[in-house]
Each structure stands twice: as structure tokens, then as C-alpha cells.
Amino acid sequence: MLRQIICGTLLVVATSSANSIVGVSPEDQHLYNPTIIDGIQYWHCLNDSSIRLTYDQINDNYCDCPDGSDEPGTNACPDTKFYCTNKGHFSNYIDGFKVNDGVCDYDYCCDGTDEIDGLCQNKCGEIHQQYIEYKEGVDKFMETALKNKEKYLQIAKGRKDQLISKQRKEQNQLSLLKKQWEGLQLELENNQLQAELEQEEPSVYQALSDKFNDLNQKLQVNKDSVNSNNNNIETLEQILRTLSNNYNPNFNDPAVKESINKFKQYISNKQQHVDKRDIFEETQNVVDKLQETAKSLTYGGEIVVPTLTNTIHYYFQLFTNTFLKSQQPKVSHFSNNELSGQIDQLEKQIKTLANKLKDTTTDLNTNAGPNDILRAYDTINKKIAGYHYRINLLNSIYQDDILIGRFKEYKDDKVYFDYGSRCWNGPQRSGDVEFVCGKGPDIVSVSEPQKCHYHFIIQGESWCNVLTEEEVRGNFKIDYDKL
Structure with missing residues (x-):
């Protein structure tokens, strides 16, 4: 009996006006215009015209069409949408399965048309007034937020400009510094080259000094040996001469007599004595003269086949010495040791500055979000659930003294951090930061969706953008306590 009453009521609703099918928007009402054949009204399923229904089968709470198009105002068919007029507010759609479910879904149908007449009051006027107040608040907030956002954008731009200036x-x-290093290096090389050019070629005596020393030593050894032998001969001759002069011929000693006779024969045949010391002196004089002559002669060294580099260097020097004699090489005011010390000092400075430049360039090339907005913020602090969190968006995150992670990258509107302190019996900590529009900067939530991985939400004006009417409507929430 109740089903018959409901169906009768629905039938009256469906047929009360050819242009007013419940659950259908005004723009789509024409899709439900009947076809009259022999005085009877018919209608075809929207997605299958081969299925023909009588007009009173629309919204009869029975699903006849596979696409559910015959039940726009009931919950008989799955995956359908019910149109709410919401006069005085904004029209909307609600899922078909929520129609006639006994719940007043004012978020979608503030006029209550999704339920049986009388179950839900029309609250569109009150809700729309809430929306107007909400929109005024949003507009006021956005006006201030966008001004603050512009300030942060200017800060970010200024800091990036500072980095660019620092890099330059x-x-x-x-x-x-490199030019100074090159200049000192060239000066040192010039000093070394000048010293080589000014260095005298070695003399023959210098080249043969070892051999001259050896010859002089050998001459002295031979001289000493000859002198010793001469002294021994003179001593022996004196002994024999004494024996010969004092010999007693009456003493019949054939051996003595024979020795005396041979000595006398030796003396008579002995040539006039030649002093061998004179020979040594003459020999030494010859050697001394040879040494003096050798000192005045230069020694060219070994014959070397010149390399291409040496050949170019030789002809370059020949050219400069021949045609550029008036141009004297630059005279350095520093010794080679002083120049080497300055060069070492410059090399240390160059290395230090090169590392600083590398860090600056890396910082400058880091993706710091849209318009480099992350550069505008210093450390963001907040105590949540007994922990003190410190977030530097381009550096690190700390929970008290525990490192959550260091900056890794900005990607997909989030900042990622990794290589934090290792968890007890777990992996290294890591985290990510998500941003929402709001008054800030403020850490609004911290969670741990995975073991030792932390998820932060930070709100701030820098992430606010001009909202469309649809976005404002989508963000609006009804305050049911005021209804």
C-alpha cells in the first residue's frame, strides 16, 4: 500500500509538467520531452534509444534503463546524479543513492528536495547568508595575504640577487687571484730562465778537474818514489866508497876485493848525474800550463739532437736577442724562494675561494620553489606535543636536538629531507614538508606516516593564490550549529 502511495506521488511529480522532471537540471529538461504516438506519451532511454518507455515510467522508483536515465529523481538506479535547485543559494548535484535516504544533505541540497516533502526544511537562505559572510572573510584575508605574499616574494628575490652578486x-x-698566480708563476719562470741564460758555460778545466787532480797526485807519488830511491843509492855508494878507501890489501878476502873492483868499475863508467827532480819540475810545469789553458777554454758538453721544443726555444731566444736587444727582461724584486712562497699562498687562497664559489653556485642553482619563495624564510619554530621543531626549508629539520633530515630537493610542491639521525633499531630519519594557504608561517601539523619518516604541513601567505568563485564555494563549510 505504501509503495503504491509513493509511486503515485512520484507519478504525479513526473507527469505534472512535461518540462519539470524532478532531479533534472533546467538545461537537461528537454532530454525528457515525450514522444506522442496514437495519443500515448513515450520516452526513450538516453543512451539506448531502442528502449522505449511510457512516460509514466520516469521516476517510478524502478530502474528500466541500463544507464539509469529513467530515474533521475529516485535512488532506484546506481551511479546517478540528482539535481538540487537550491533557490536562493547555488544549484548542485547529489549522488543518487543519497536521495530519499532520510538524511538532510544540506551541503548539497539546501532546499531539502532530495528527500520526501516535509522531511527537510529549506535552509538555502540561512546557508547562503553564511556563505556571504564566509566569502567576505576570505576576500578580506586574501587581500592581506596577497600583500604579505608580495613582501615575501621581494625578500626571496632580494636574497637571490644577493647570491648572484656574491657569485659574480x-x-x-x-x-x-688566478691572474696574480699566473703573473708570479711567469716571474718565477723568468727568473729561472734568466739564471740559466746568465750561467757561464763550464770550462774545460772544470770538466776535467777530476782528471787533473788525479794526474797531479800520481806525479807527486812518482816524485816521492824516485827521491827515495836516489837517497838509497847515494847511501850505498857512500858505504862502498868508504870501504874502497879504507880497504887493507894485505887482508886477503877475494869477495871484498871483487866488490871493490866492481865498484871502481861502476864509478868509472857512471855517466854524469842527472837530477830527476828537474824532470819532475818540468813535467809539473807542463801540467800547470795545461790547467791554465783549460780554464780559458769552454766546454760545450755532449752533442744532443735538439727536440722540437728546444729548437723553437733556441730560435725564439735567437730572435729576441737579435731584434729585441733593447727590451730587457723584467727584473724581479723577489727571490725565487719568496716567489715560491707567494705562489703557494695564492694557491691556498684560490682553492678556498673556488670551494666557496662552488657552494654559492650550488645554492644558486637549487630549486627553491616557485619564484624562489623558500629563500624568503629563515628557521620556522614551533613546539608540538612536547617536541620543539625547527625547520629551515633549504637546510635541515630538527626535533629538539635530533636531526630529522637535511635538504634534498623541492619536488611536486613539497620539500624533501633525508640522511637524518638513525632511529633506534631502525632506518635513518627523513621527512617532507607540504604547504597550504593560511596565516603564517606556521607548522600546523606533524605526523609519522611511515617509521622514522615525518610529514609536516606548513601554512603561510606565500602559498595563497587568487581564488575563483568555484574554489571559494568548494572550500565553504556549513556551520550547522547556526542553522
Whole structure:
């Protein structure tokens, strides 16, 4: 009996007006115009015209069409949408299965048309007034937020400009230091080259000094040996001469007599004595003269086949010495040791500055979000659930003294951090930061969706953008306590 009453009521609703099918928007009402054949009204399923229904089968709470198009105002068919007029507010659609479920879904149908007449009051006027107040608040907030956002954008731009200026300054300083290094290096090489050019070629005596020393030593040894032998001969001759002069001929000693006779024969046949010391002196004089002559002669060294580099160097020096004699090489005011010390010092400065430039360039090339907005913020602090969190968006995140992670990258509207302190019996900590529009900067939530991985939500004006009417409507929530 109740089903018959409901169906009768629905039939009256469906047929009361050819242009007013419940659950259908005004724009789609024409899709439900009947076809009259022999005075009878018919209608075809929207997605299958081969299925023909009588007009009173629309919204009869029975699903006849596979696409459910015959039941726009009931919950008989799955995956359908019910149109709510919501006069005085904004029209909307509600899922078909929520129609006539006994719940007043004012978020979708503030006029209550999704339920049986009388179950839900029309609240569109009150809800729309809430929306107007909400929109005014949103507009007021957005006006201030966008001004603050512009300030942060200017801060970000200023800090990036400072980085660019710092990079250029370090590049110029590095270039200057390298030029200074090159100048000192060239000066040192010139000093060394000048010293080589001014160095005298070795003399023959210098080249043969070892051999001259050896010859002089051998001459002295031979001289000493000859002198010793001469002294021994003179001593022996004196002994024999004494024996010969004092010999007693009456003493009949054939051996003595024979020795005396041979000595006398030796003396008579002995040539006039030649002093061998004179020979040695003459020999030494010859050697001394040879040494003096050798000192005045230069020694060219070994014959070397010149390399291409040496050949170019030789002809370059020949050219400069021949045609550029008036141009004297630059005289250094520093010794080679002093120049080497300055070069070492410059090399240390160059290395230090090169590392600083590398860090600056890396910082400058880091993706810091849209318009480099992350650069505008210093450390964001907040105590949540007994923990003190410190977030530096381009550096690190700390929970008290525990490192959650260091900056990894900005990607897909989030900042990722990794290589934090290792969890007890777990992996290294890591985290990510998500941003929403709101008054800030403020850490609004911290969660741990995975073991030792932390998820932060930060709200701030920098992430606010001009909202469309649809976005404002979508964000609006009804305050049911005021209904």
C-alpha cells in the first residue's frame, strides 16, 4: 500500500509538467520531452534509444534503463546524479543513492528536495547568508595575504640577487687571484730562465778537474818514489866508497876485493848525474800550463739532437736577442724562494675561494620553489606535543636536538629531507614538508606516516593564490550549529 502511495506521488511529480522532471537540471529538461504516438506519451532511454518507455515510467522508483536515465529523481538506479535547485543559494548535484535516504544533505541540497516533502526544511537562505559572510572573510584575508605574499616574494628575490652578486664577486676575485698566480708563476719562470741564460758555460778545466787532480797526485807519488830511491843509492855508494878507501890489501878476502873492483868499475863508467827532480819540475810545469789553458777554454758538453721544443726555444731566444736587444727582461724584486712562497699562498687562497664559489653556485642553482619563495624564510619554530621543531626549508629539520633530515630537493610542491639521525633499531630519519594557504608561517601539523619518516604541513601567505568563485564555494563549510 505504501509503495503504491509513493509511486503515485512520484507519478504525479513526473507527469505534472512535461518540462519539470524532478532531479533534472533546467538545461537537461528537454532530454525528457515525450514522444506522442496514437495519443500515448513515450520516452526513450538516453543512451539506448531502442528502449522505449511510457512516460509514466520516469521516476517510478524502478530502474528500466541500463544507464539509469529513467530515474533521475529516485535512488532506484546506481551511479546517478540528482539535481538540487537550491533557490536562493547555488544549484548542485547529489549522488543518487543519497536521495530519499532520510538524511538532510544540506551541503548539497539546501532546499531539502532530495528527500520526501516535509522531511527537510529549506535552509538555502540561512546557508547562503553564511556563505556571504564566509566569502567576505576570505576576500578580506586574501587581500592581506596577497600583500604579505608580495613582501615575501621581494625578500626571496632580494636574497637571490644577493647570491648572484656574491657569485659574480667570487668569480671576479677568483679570476684576479688566478691572474696574480699566473703573473708570479711567469716571474718565477723568468727568473729561472734568466739564471740559466746568465750561467757561464763550464770550462774545460772544470770538466776535467777530476782528471787533473788525479794526474797531479800520481806525479807527486812518482816524485816521492824516485827521491827515495836516489837517497838509497847515494847511501850505498857512500858505504862502498868508504870501504874502497879504507880497504887493507894485505887482508886477503877475494869477495871484498871483487866488490871493490866492481865498484871502481861502476864509478868509472857512471855517466854524469842527472837530477830527476828537474824532470819532475818540468813535467809539473807542463801540467800547470795545461790547467791554465783549460780554464780559458769552454766546454760545450755532449752533442744532443735538439727536440722540437728546444729548437723553437733556441730560435725564439735567437730572435729576441737579435731584434729585441733593447727590451730587457723584467727584473724581479723577489727571490725565487719568496716567489715560491707567494705562489703557494695564492694557491691556498684560490682553492678556498673556488670551494666557496662552488657552494654559492650550488645554492644558486637549487630549486627553491616557485619564484624562489623558500629563500624568503629563515628557521620556522614551533613546539608540538612536547617536541620543539625547527625547520629551515633549504637546510635541515630538527626535533629538539635530533636531526630529522637535511635538504634534498623541492619536488611536486613539497620539500624533501633525508640522511637524518638513525632511529633506534631502525632506518635513518627523513621527512617532507607540504604547504597550504593560511596565516603564517606556521607548522600546523606533524605526523609519522611511515617509521622514522615525518610529514609536516606548513601554512603561510606565500602559498595563497587568487581564488575563483568555484574554489571559494568548494572550500565553504556549513556551520550547522547556526542553522
